[in-house]
Amino acid sequence: MNQKIKPGSKRDTGLRVLSGWVGLNFMVLGIGFLVLPEVFATAFFMEPARAVGINSLRGDMGSLFLGMGFFCLLGVLTIHRRLLMIPMVFLSLVIVGRLTSVIVDDVPLIAGGALVAEFVMLSILLVTLFLSPGATAKHHMPVTVRSIFTRFSVIGLVLVFVTILALFASRSQIGMALVHVIGKQLSSxxxxxxxxxxxxxxxxxxxxxxxxxxxxxxxxxxxxxxxxxxxxxxxxxxxxxxxxxxxxxxxxxxxxxxxxxxxxxxxxxxxxxxxxxxxxxxxxxxxxxxxxxxxxxxxxxxxxxxxxxxxxxxxxxxxxxxxxxxxxxxxxxxxxxxxxxxxxxxxxxxxxxxxxxxxxxxxxxxxxxxxxxxxxxxxxxxxxxxxxxxxxxxxxxxxxxxxxxxxxxxxxxxxxxxxxxxxxxxxxxxxxxxxxxxxxxxxxxxxxxxxxxxxxxxxxxxxxxxxxxxxxxxxxxxxxxxxxxxxxxxxxxxxxxxxxxxxxx
Amino acid sequence: MELFKKRGILIVAAVLLVFAFVAYFGLPAGLRALGLHAPYKGQRYMLKDRTALIVCTSHDTLGEGGAKTGVFGSEFTAPYYEFTDGRMRVEVASIQGGPIPIEPISFNWFIKSEPDERYLSDPILQDKIAHSLRINEVDFTLYDIIYLAGGWGAAYDLGTSTVLGDKITQAYRAGKVVGGVCHGPLGLLLALDEKGHPLVKGRRLTAVTDKQVRELGITQTPQHPERNLRAAGALFESSTAFRDMFANHVTVDGRLVTGQNQNAGHEVANKMIQAAGGTKR
CATH class of the missing domain: 3.60.15.10 (Ribonuclease Z/Hydroxyacylglutathione hydrolase-like)
Structure with missing residues (x-):
């Protein structure tokens, strides 16, 4: 227990920033799947097999990443570092799934980069969780609505919500920007x-x-x-x-x-x-x-x-x-x-x-x-x-x-x-x-x-x-x-x- | 005490379950490992659009009022599917025509082979077995391959059928490939070669051994392949095992292709296709 770092110390802040960065990544992916499902799906080699698959991409993939991001950020922004367990479980399962695919699927490991990224993120969360200050009674308090919805986390939630709304409102502009990006990519x-x-x-x-x-x-x-x-x-x-x-x-x-x-x-x-x-x-x-x-x-x-x-x-x-x-x-x-x-x-x-x-x-x-x-x-x-x-x-x-x-x-x-x-x-x-x-x-x-x-x-x-x-x-x-x-x-x-x-x- | 009893029952149940599991998967696998219906790993051949005829017994009992018998399952299923997978057309005939009796033991759960399973869910072959052609009405020279299936039934009617003897003589003289496994080669006894000599005389061949007949305790049949074929002048060959039902032997002598017992169906069929001019597949 003595190795644990002091709350508020530079190391504590550093780890929280790192884990926060992981959470932000998930948030971006989640918002991405919600707003531009096929664009993000293509990056993961998983375009919908049918037109209606777009519904599942927005829903399932969006919710997976948004959920991981949500709990990651909550774990960092509140005193409940334990909440990091939730994205960690998901990350571990994602890694297990990918490794299963390596064994059973006869396809080249193109998602190898993603696998490495997931390992890195999991390690960051793991270190943050285990080295986090947890000695004081305050940190063993049950997770309650009041302890979750702190000023920071509410502001964060509102920001995410506003971002999503803003992105949906500017779909036409995003579309035109994509014409330039994807158009160049495909043409060349x-x-x-x-x-x-x-x-x-x-x-x-x-x-x-x-x-x-x-x-x-x-x-x-x-x-x-x-x-x-x-x-x-x-x-x-x-x-x-x-x-x-x-x-x-x-x-x-x-x-x-x-x-x-x-x-x-x-x-x-x-x-x-x-x-x-x-x-x-x-x-x-x-x-x-x-x-x-x-x-x-x-x-x-x-x-x-x-x-x-x-x-x-x-x-x-x-x-x-x-x-x-x-x-x-x-x-x-x-x-x-x-x-x-x-x-x-x-x-x-x-x-x-x-x-x-x-x-x-x-x-x-x-x-x-x-x-x-x-x-x-x-x-x-x-x-x-x-x-x-x-x-x-x-x-x-x-x-x-x-x-x-x-x-x-x-x-x-x-x-x-x-x-x-x-x-x-x-x-x-x-x-x-x-x-x-x-x-x-x-x-x-x-x-x-x-x-x-x-x-x-x-x-x-x-x-x-x-x-x-x-x-x-x-x-x-x-x-x-x-x-x-x-x-x-x-x-x-x-x-x-x-x-x-x-x-x- | 009560608890002990409950636990005891549970342990007994668990042991029984494990035993049943091991027996269910282990017995067939063990028999395969010993050599009964061992999977065929050799080269396969094909002869697109050409034809084969499988000839079976029509005799269905072991002696007067004896146990049910007939053709042994894998001795027609294995070659039938080797011929069809070899892209051939296959017909089934029998001494009397009509439904062919099948040895009931053939499809026991620990004996039945992969082609047997395929037969049991294949209405086409089932129909051919239920409505087999009568050899008298079949022109054997229209087929590239004449294959004689065995089984105890064949010991009663294959080696004594002059019609079968004549038909095989015609096919052999027309340059066709003839042969069979187990009791099937008895059907060659009355056939003649081009010069009018008995077909099997001085020819290398194999069939079920007297040892296997003794080991299985079915000696009451009128003919025994090893004994009768040797008596007719054949150069009889065979392999042996601690029980001959686990042995496998195939002999190719020109257009005469024979297999020792029920284990040889795959190999005999492929060697027959090869002898008939087939190509590797």
Missing amino acids: KDGAAELPDGLHVIFAGSGSPIPDSKRVQPCIVVVAGKNIYIVDSGPGSTLRLELMGIRVGQVQGVLLTHFHSDHIGNLGELMLKCWASGARTKPLDVFGPSGVETVVQGFNLAYAMDSQYRVAHHGPATVPPSGMGGVARPFALPKGNDGQVVIDADGLKVTAFLVDHRPVVQAVGYRFDYKGRSLVISGDTLPADSLRKHANGAQLLLHEALQPTMIRAIGTINKDIGRTNVANIFADILNYHTFTEEAARIARDAEVKYLVLYHTLPPLPVAVVKKTFLGESEQFFKGPMTIAEDGMGFCMPADSQEIQTKWFW
Whole structure:
């Protein structure tokens, strides 16, 4: 007890100021969530999944931080230092929750900074509580209304209340200020430019035709040095590309794996955005197996009038007519497992090889080699010997994956509720995709370093089903294995062995 | 005293609970660890859009008025799901056609395997078992794989069916893959190879051992795979364990693929797919 510092001493004041600062932080966050819910949520990587989620952000998140701030400040401004226990309990639980996520969630620890901050704040409150003067009888008094609502705390409360009211009253001005801040941020964002020289891959779409709130339909960005290529253009993915800050105007070319709607549906949109935002003077190269001519021609035709309107409106200097649309670059692969180099430029070699997605013929996968780094994209396929061959020794394998037990269960549900055609489709897709455990065995056989599963069937809207999805895969492939989500990226700096995961969205 | 009694009851209840818990999870896990229906960790194969035929017994009792028997559960469930997961289409036939009797012990809680669980909630396979094709009406040469399931019932009607013998002869001569597990290989006894010799003569194969038959105490069946196949000139192979029901052995001799007992269903199915030209999956 003797170590405790004297009330009113310099040390006591110092600790109270520190803890007060912690409380103010919480207050700012609380007021922030109350007034600008999405802005603060974005900083915590937790935008509302639905529009009405804004209600919970203002309510739940606002109240958590305001409550923590309230008790923190009360503990400092009144004699009841014990009240600091309340924010401490919450902080500890937040830390426990974050650490749980580190253990169970296969995502990079982007919130690491927050974790450190929370540890620091908890330590400050802990020290303040334990070293606070508590020897006199006065400090053991029960917490009463009168002892809480001191002059200081009432003034504090009023200040907070007035601040909140003032902020709500000036929403229009705050909005305009945000236009400048966020507008600059978004306009100058260049996701690919921040990457070191190397081979990188980013998922703009990692799902399948079955709706998944975390995964739009397949679209993979491959960055090799300064060059950007897009593999497949699934519906919804062009929007994701732009939200991730990929400068679509700089895209060198598109590679299609096959012509199912979930792999080509956004091609028209992508070609238009590449042209209009990049002032291209040459149409976009679209590589693919024979048949790509028809696809590109169709989208060119569908977007022909739109392009004319834009030239008439913005003028040829802004949107050069020569650069509109795309140009098909078909290749025909010989039967067998040999594959063919389809791009060889600036140190990047892209090899296309046949996979087995019958009745889709030809369906292909791609291998990218750049400065000692290698990556293979399976496309849609059954387990294929050709893929095993071309993925051999690759550092990163992106393989499609279907979990048969889950797919059969959903098929049965649809059958039971009378949706026979949907049930039939669920039964049929088992016959031209790769099971999760099969993908793991392929990764093992090909001796790849890292396996990423994408085109995930069924949708995996909640984290808890990821384990179900993997099944016994971890028994077969011992290396790192990740289920892709939109915005997830894998960075491979040139001439190293490193594979880093990053978020681009 | 009163308190002591109460506590005593509580302790007994707790011990019973722990015992029940250990038995419920421990017994099946222990049997798996010993080798009964051990999970298959080997390479799997597939043969998209091709077909397999599973042939089962129609015999449902052990002797006159004896206990109920039939096909052993995992001997048709394991291969059926390996074939379907191998993207094949699978049909089920039996000697007499119609409902196939299933050995009642197969689905005991501590014996039933993962594919058995899958069968028990799978109306498609249940329907195939309830309405099996009659072998007389099936053209075996339309299938890439002919798989013979075992079980005690098979000891009564597989090895003595001349129809089955003829059908397997046709399939084998058409270049198809044939085989089975446990009592199933008895169905090969009357089949002939391309030259008209008995199919099993001089061929390496395996089936349930006389030792396992003795250990399980069911010796009254008319045929015993090891005895009868050896007598027909087969080069019989097997593995052994302190009880043979825990042993596992698979023999591949060209297009003839056999498994020793109920533990071999997964591996035999995959080796059959491989022999039929399947690719790794």
